Amino acid sequence: MRVLVIDDDALVSSSLKTILEADPDIQVVAIGNNGFDAIELYKSHRPDIILMDIRMDGMTGIEAAEKIIASDPDAKILFLTTFSDDEYIIKALRLGSKGYILKQRFDSIIPSLKTAYLGQNVYGEEIIGKLPSLLKEDDKAGLENYGLTERELETISHVAEGLSNKEISEIMYLSEGTVRNYISTILEKLELRDRTQLAIFYYKKRG
């Protein structure tokens, strides 16, 4: 089994190589440090399976996986991560990638790799346990704890309706400039960048 290892922590990736190659069935064909490496090395080496970190600088493992799967729908990718990062689990599953395992469980990496190689899906216990809450829409704590004023909350709901500043100003009987100021303040409070991110934030919280 030819494996491609991608991890932005060189210590981790080289440790993985050592661990994996202790098994006679496994050969690490290359090591990369980011999503771009993953794409290039996959093309040039055509490994049987990719073992990749999710959180990386520049391009996340998920994004790299998207591109790789776009070019080769049969690509097998096993994700590694330090903690089970909720927002990524769904994305990883959506990709149809083979499994998602946690970095802590070093002893489970090799068996998981072999299982994935055989075409089976591998999901850690942690993942399965989290599925319902991930899919459930109630992980919305609400917008109430961000120090937002009444008028700001009102403004947010209009942004989430897809209205422009001008339209919002007409509905709320305000000048367009005031609406812009409100949104600017909201963005700062919520640590967001633009109205699109605000709308997304809103829908992730509420639905």
Added chain:
Amino acid sequence: MRVLVIDDDALVSSSLKTILEADPDIQVVAIGNNGFDAIELYKSHRPDIILMDIRMDGMTGIEAAEKIIASDPDAKILFLTTFSDDEYIIKALRLGSKGYILKQRFDSIIPSLKTAYLGQNVYGEEIIGKLPSLLKEDDKAGLENYGLTERELETISHVAEGLSNKEISEIMYLSEGTVRNYISTILEKLELRDRTQLAIFYYKKRG
């Protein structure tokens, strides 16, 4: 363990009662034939767990489960179905209900019930195996009938992540101008006005 059994096939529900009560730990407190029964009998008997068919006349098991969970968020519900009906699996998972098992496997019903009773989630092998493709289909659902190209769909998902044109262009290896053109085309195809409405559209099509 006090169980409520709901199945619109009287033969099935009475068979289930017989099978379940062969176990000394289990007591079937009531039997219902539809979703309305489920809600009423849950209120009046307060069983530890409900074993319910998904496909039923009038109200599906899913709908009944929604109402029951709305009134008692801790309600434990285990679904039964003749075949693993894709469209319902996601809905059942979203409810956070305890598991989803297949009717054929009579021998697994009792162990599953006991596991669910202990608060663990129970998913049949078939379900786990289908998750990726289910989520994937769920992903494309809704966006498919608008004549969007692959690259356009890819672009949409990035917009829905809250990325700017510049960021999208870097990820997709495109010029910023191309991304703008893509989005412009997408907006026209979907009859939307700006990227915020696009993100909202995206999130309304799924969770």
Added chain:
DNA sequence: GAAAAAAGGTGACATTTGTCATGATCATTA
């Protein structure tokens, strides 16, 4: 009663976004 918070405003400014015209390449299809 003073201070703070909320509500509302203006004008200027840089950036982002969306549109349009126009062109190129490549693969598929009629």
Added chain:
DNA sequence: TAATGATCATGACAAATGTCACCTTTTTTC
């Protein structure tokens, strides 16, 4: 072969957006 559709690109332009500095007036709160 010709036509189409998907892909990718430019440059120019107008409109929308977000930020900043700086105001006023009420309402709450200390």
